[in-house]
Amino acid sequence: MLLFESLLQLPCTGIFISLCLLSFMLLKLRNRSKTRVPSLNLPPGPRKIPLVGNLHLLVGSLPHHALRDLALKHGPLMHLQLGEISTIVVSSTELAEEVMKTRDKIFASRPEILAAKVLSYDCSGIVFSPYGDYWRQLRKICTTQLLSSKSVQSFRSLRQDEFGELSRWVASKSGSVINLTEKVYTCAYGVTAKAAFGKKTKEQESFISLIRVATKLAAGFEISDVYPSIKFLPLISGLKTKLERLHEQADRILETIINEHRAVEKDVCVGDNEKKDLVDVLLKFQEDEVEFPLTTANIKSVLLDIFSAGSETSATTVDWAMSEMLRNPTTVLKKAQDEVRQVFHGKSYVSESNMDELKYLKSVIKETLRLHPPAPLLLPRETTESCEINGYDIPMRTRVIVNAWALGRDPKYWEDAEVFKPERFLDSLVDYKGNSFEYIPFGGGRRICPGMLFGLANVELPLAMFLFHFDWNLPFGIKLDMREVFGVTVRRKDDLFVTPVVKIPLPI
Numbered sequence: 001m002l003l004f005e006s007l008l009q010l011p012c013t014g015i016f017i018s019l020c021l022l023s024f025m026l027l028k029l030r031n032r033s034k035t036r037v038p039s040l041n042l043p044p045g046p047r048k049i050p051l052v053g054n055l056h057l058l059v060g061s062l063p064h065h066a067l068r069d070l071a072l073k074h075g076p077l078m079h080l081q082l083g084e085i086s087t088i089v090v091s092s093t094e095l096a097e098e099v100m101k102t103r104d105k106i107f108a109s110r111p112e113i114l115a116a117k118v119l120s121y122d123c124s125g126i127v128f129s130p131y132g133d134y135w136r137q138l139r140k141i142c143t144t145q146l147l148s149s150k151s152v153q154s155f156r157s158l159r160q161d162e163f164g165e166l167s168r169w170v171a172s173k174s175g176s177v178i179n180l181t182e183k184v185y186t187c188a189y190g191v192t193a194k195a196a197f198g199k200k201t202k203e204q205e206s207f208i209s210l211i212r213v214a215t216k217l218a219a220g221f222e223i224s225d226v227y228p229s230i231k232f233l234p235l236i237s238g239l240k241t242k243l244e245r246l247h248e249q250a251d252r253i254l255e256t257i258i259n260e261h262r263a264v265e266k267d268v269c270v271g272d273n274e275k276k277d278l279v280d281v282l283l284k285f286q287e288d289e290v291e292f293p294l295t296t297a298n299i300k301s302v303l304l305d306i307f308s309a310g311s312e313t314s315a316t317t318v319d320w321a322m323s324e325m326l327r328n329p330t331t332v333l334k335k336a337q338d339e340v341r342q343v344f345h346g347k348s349y350v351s352e353s354n355m356d357e358l359k360y361l362k363s364v365i366k367e368t369l370r371l372h373p374p375a376p377l378l379l380p381r382e383t384t385e386s387c388e389i390n391g392y393d394i395p396m397r398t399r400v401i402v403n404a405w406a407l408g409r410d411p412k413y414w415e416d417a418e419v420f421k422p423e424r425f426l427d428s429l430v431d432y433k434g435n436s437f438e439y440i441p442f443g444g445g446r447r448i449c450p451g452m453l454f455g456l457a458n459v460e461l462p463l464a465m466f467l468f469h470f471d472w473n474l475p476f477g478i479k480l481d482m483r484e485v486f487g488v489t490v491r492r493k494d495d496l497f498v499t500p501v502v503k504i505p506l507p508i
């Protein structure tokens with residue numbers, strides 16, 4: 001539910017409550033104006049109206065689109081007043097570099113989002129933790145134990161099994177229409193669960209559906225996120241109850257995962273050959289002498305972050321890539337299929353050992369992430385001190401949005417910016433590491449996505465398998481709809497219905 005939708009959904013009898021709310025807000029605003037700080041030289045932005053600031057400019061549209069259009073009028077460093085939240089929006093490479101590299105430390109914290117506070121155990125996971133030593137400790141654990149190149153390699157056979165099973169299911173439906181989106185998401189969550197928790201949870205399906213609702217609510221554009229001081233807003237909009245219900249369900253599932261691990265009582269030591277997963281390692285940090293011993297709630301929060309951030313993004317990328325290829329069957333899909341079938345010629349299945357030879361497929365993935373970064377506004381940041389950028393004042397605790405989606409489509413940096421053209425990446429030096437600020441699907445600086453390698457492996461393998469074994473057609477008369485739904489991740493509005501036809505049979 002986006003801005004104001006929560007208010008619009010109030011029952012008719014809520015008119016009275018709305019009037020009370022309005023008076024309350026007016027009162028607050030009056031009080032605030034009495035204690036106004038000396039005027040600042042804020043970046044330019046659209047004219048603010050009382051109470052709402054610029055909120056009305058985002059109503060009814062996808063935020064990344066609306067923010068790009070506004071930046072075209074007001075400039076690449078734009079100030080918006082979103083309700084109570086003073087926000088800057090960054091939309092050029094120079095400024096993205098300034099906030100994510102040159103002044104990275106000041107811009108490396110996260111604002112408090114209500115959904116993250118309720119669902120993510122008071123923002124104690126990696127994704128929403130404020131910048132500092134606690135966050136650094138968590139990030140280090142996850143990077144070394146799950147997301148390093150060595151760990152990602154170690155999950156090779158897991159990926160092979162899970163995506164192999166998915167491909168066998170697709171083969172069993174050869175010639176019929178299937179909902180590929182649904183299967184890809186389920187499989188991506190399966191891989192993350194097995195890698196992080198050691199196995200899928202007993203309640204995998206409910207866990208997935210509750211996370212999908214949660215990611216829609218955690219983007220920071222809910223009405224209660226922009227009026228945080230009005231504590232009764234989430235109550236009357238029903239958001240608080242909804243979040244608490246989701247939290248209860250997730251907590252129960254996470255509790256079971258942790259208890260099952262405790263029951264096994266593995267003796268986990270770093271460097272052990274014994275098979276240990278992220279839960280084992282995190283549990284060990286409850287007992288070890290570390291700077292921040294982890295509580296069970298902290299562990300649950302990290303697990304929730306990894307399960308959601310790790311699966312939703314990769315599955316979304318696979319879905320967009322398949323959709324773009326199907327929209328361009330002769331110029332892109334066929335080329336990608338020819339490449340995979342040539343590289344794996346004579347083999348009965350695709351394995352990761354030859355993945356580096358799939359140059360065109362890798363460019364297809366890069367191009368997909370340029371046009372459809374799963375997190376188009378990255379994750380929101382917040383300044384930890386005041387600073388000056390381009391001569392403008394940026395006060396402490398300003399919310400910072402980097403529009404990665406707009407950068408990836410800016411004709412200043414990209415020829416035929418709106419066209420899906422993987423060839424542009426074939427001889428390009430642009431990579432994912434957050435060094436070329438026109439291309440930052442994984443973000444940049446200290447908060448750059450730590451799951452890049454894990455995520456890419458979960459995108460490359462299923463796509464290579466799909467291209468190798470099957471020909472793909474859209475059901476007769478269907479025109480692909482590329483509209484998006486907004487949330488922390490932006491996915492296609494409609495699921496992808498396709499007809500696979502087996503070309504190279506899978507080994508039994």
Ligand code: HEM
Nearest residue numbers: 127309310313314375378379442443444447449451454455
């Ligand atoms: C195609 C796949 C993926 C994409 C496009 C992606 C994108 C992103 C982006 C844009 C951010 C925010 C970066 C910023 O604020 O500058 C992020 C953060 C994060 N991602 Fe990913 N991600 C992907 C896969 C994964 C995977 C597989 C995992 C873990 C298994 C993961 C875990 C995280 C975590 C924990 C953070 C928070 C980092 C922090 O705040 O320090 N991501 N990701």
